[in-house]
Amino acid sequence: MSFSTPPTIGVFDSGFGGLTVLRALLRRMPQARYVFLGDTARLPYGSKSRRTIARYAAESAQFLVNQQGAEYLVIACNTASALALDAIQEAVSVPVLGVIEPGAAAAHAASKNGDVLVMATDATVRSHAYAAACQKRGLRALEKACPLLVPLVEEGWLPLQEAIPQQVEVTEQVIRIYLQQLREEAAAAGLTPDTLVLGCTHYPLLRTMIEKAVSPGVRVIDSAESAAETAAHQLAARLEGTTSSGEAELRCFATDSIEKFERLGSRFLGRPVGTVELVDLGG
Amino acid sequence: MSFSTPPTIGVFDSGFGGLTVLRALLRRMPQARYVFLGDTARLPYGSKSRRTIARYAAESAQFLVNQQGAEYLVIACNTASALALDAIQEAVSVPVLGVIEPGAAAAHAASKNGDVLVMATDATVRSHAYAAACQKRGLRALEKACPLLVPLVEEGWLPLQEAIPQQVEVTEQVIRIYLQQLREEAAAAGLTPDTLVLGCTHYPLLRTMIEKAVSPGVRVIDSAESAAETAAHQLAARLEGTTSSGEAELRCFATDSIEKFERLGSRFLGRPVGTVELVDLGG
Numbered sequence: 001m002s003f004s005t006p007p008t009i010g011v012f013d014s015g016f017g018g019l020t021v022l023r024a025l026l027r028r029m030p031q032a033r034y035v036f037l038g039d040t041a042r043l044p045y046g047s048k049s050r051r052t053i054a055r056y057a058a059e060s061a062q063f064l065v066n067q068q069g070a071e072y073l074v075i076a077c078n079t080a081s082a083l084a085l086d087a088i089q090e091a092v093s094v095p096v097l098g099v100i101e102p103g104a105a106a107a108h109a110a111s112k113n114g115d116v117l118v119m120a121t122d123a124t125v126r127s128h129a130y131a132a133a134c135q136k137r138g139l140r141a142l143e144k145a146c147p148l149l150v151p152l153v154e155e156g157w158l159p160l161q162e163a164i165p166q167q168v169e170v171t172e173q174v175i176r177i178y179l180q181q182l183r184e185e186a187a188a189a190g191l192t193p194d195t196l197v198l199g200c201t202h203y204p205l206l207r208t209m210i211e212k213a214v215s216p217g218v219r220v221i222d223s224a225e226s227a228a229e230t231a232a233h234q235l236a237a238r239l240e241g242t243t244s245s246g247e248a249e250l251r252c253f254a255t256d257s258i259e260k261f262e263r264l265g266s267r268f269l270g271r272p273v274g275t276v277e278l279v280d281l282g283g
Numbered sequence: 284m285s286f287s288t289p290p291t292i293g294v295f296d297s298g299f300g301g302l303t304v305l306r307a308l309l310r311r312m313p314q315a316r317y318v319f320l321g322d323t324a325r326l327p328y329g330s331k332s333r334r335t336i337a338r339y340a341a342e343s344a345q346f347l348v349n350q351q352g353a354e355y356l357v358i359a360c361n362t363a364s365a366l367a368l369d370a371i372q373e374a375v376s377v378p379v380l381g382v383i384e385p386g387a388a389a390a391h392a393a394s395k396n397g398d399v400l401v402m403a404t405d406a407t408v409r410s411h412a413y414a415a416a417c418q419k420r421g422l423r424a425l426e427k428a429c430p431l432l433v434p435l436v437e438e439g440w441l442p443l444q445e446a447i448p449q450q451v452e453v454t455e456q457v458i459r460i461y462l463q464q465l466r467e468e469a470a471a472a473g474l475t476p477d478t479l480v481l482g483c484t485h486y487p488l489l490r491t492m493i494e495k496a497v498s499p500g501v502r503v504i505d506s507a508e509s510a511a512e513t514a515a516h517q518l519a520a521r522l523e524g525t526t527s528s529g530e531a532e533l534r535c536f537a538t539d540s541i542e543k544f545e546r547l548g549s550r551f552l553g554r555p556v557g558t559v560e561l562v563d564l565g566g
Contacts, residue, residue, distance in 0.1 A: 048465060080559060147434045147437065148431070148434050148435065148438060151430045151431050151434050152431065153478075154430065155430060164460075166459075166460055169456075170456050170457055172457075173449065173453050174453055176449075177449055177450060177453065
């Protein structure tokens with residue numbers, strides 16, 4: 001048995017929602033090293049053109065690979081995965097994994113009848129990236145934009161320790177309303193979905209609440225978990241023989257707005273994010 | 284009595300929320316001509332630096348004055364009013380009015396005991412522009428960021444004709460929760476507020492709901508209305524002798540995302556926005 005250096009995994013998001021993907025990666029590969037970059041100065045990517053998003057994402061990927069030594073990249077951002085995966089793959093020479101393909105693959109594995117629902121942000125839905133990735137696998141997907149869920153998560157109206165019951169009830173009610181709309185739209189489209197994909201990196205914090213609210217028999221797929229599973233599979237050989245020294249090594253970078261990142265980040269990561277380092281990637 | 288050409292009033296916002304200010308202007312000065320610009324390609328201003336916001340706002344103001352002939356400018360955007368009013372005034376040679384000073388002035392006129400609450404977006408609260416404008420007038424102001432209100436308005440979870448009762452109840456409950464938090468924070472700070480300022484151009488659509496939910500005796504100030512009142516006062520001499528030819532002349536411009544503007548704009552304006560023209564102000 002040979003001991004080798006653990007690999008450095010770069011994780012990129014336009015904000016800090018992608019910390020839920022990092023959390024899933026840490027759980028599966030505690031022996032790896034991690035570098036996370038949130039391009040917070042230039043968010044939201046969702047309202048920008050494909051060309052601009054591709055440039056931002058490529059610059060961010062190059063920072064993680066060329067300056068931080070990442071040997072493998074996870075694009076923990078649905079918008080960048082949908083619109084800039086090719087550009088990122090061209091910009092760096094290491095393997096690059098997005099969140100959409102693993103999510104669609106997991107939906108394919110889970111669904112018995114091929115009818116799938118996708119909850120996501122407005123920008124992700126407008127890209128129709130999940131619908132395309134599902135269609136490629138013979139699934140029929142119905143996508144729904146749920147713009148209230150990200151601000152509810154960021155407000156912390158969640159069943160956390162310090163939760164206020166009325167706030168949690170609002171989030172439960174919003175989830176029920178969106179799911180009811182999805183059921184009606186699915187029925188109108190002649191679909192009988194048995195699988196629901198959480199297509200936004202903020203939604204893992206709502207997973208338990210959503211699982212309680214879906215129709216019986218509907219399986220909930222968390223694309224953050226699916227991406228981490230795929231990454232662990234692809235890195236299995238590279239990880240063999242490396243040892244974990246307790247808590248994984250992690251460095252977090254942001255291009256701006258470190259305050260919000262540090263304040264909310266630990267809720268997404270499930271452990272303190274520590275000091276977030278500011279980095280300037282230019283305009 | 285002399286007949287003269289009606290003045291052209293330029294109205295600027297980073298998005299289309301400022302259409303509520305335009306609506307208030309139209310009601311007070313139906314005989315004027317209007318040019319509205321939403322800098323939708325570069326929103327949200329709230330997450331950007333003061334220098335960047337100043338440049339964007341100055342370019343937008345110059346478009347309205349130099350290319351569209353605006354003789355008077357209303358900055359119907361709290362972030363730009365808070366961070367870029369000086370830069371706009373330097374960039375153009377016509378009078379410029381923001382929404383914050385009129386809002387604070389109206390609070391000063393309304394409050395008997397000088398204790399004032401302000402509901403606004405996170406960016407406006409972080410600028411503390413309302414607190415400063417209130418303090419200048421001897422008022423004590425408590426500001427609260429209410430990040431869920433803008434997405435609730437944009438989702439249309441409002442008591443409109445086509446409203447779904449469960450959705451309206453969510454918005455009512457969110458308003459009650461924010462107001463309860465404000466009451467607790469005010470009590471902790473030793474304030475007994477008798478006035479509440481709506482410090483976001485989206486909030487006029489929630490005014491009736493907020494008025495129902497505030498404590499008895501609290502007066503609600505809508506800074507969009509206050510700004511329109513100030514503008515009408517300042518333009519009174521210029522408007523004298525001009526005649527209204529029925530529906531006011533209005534042209535709307537946006538730098539991107541015309542779809543959302545056209546879809547949601549009429550709800551904010553209270554009448555159809557018509558065709559929104561795309562304009563390129565550069566990066």
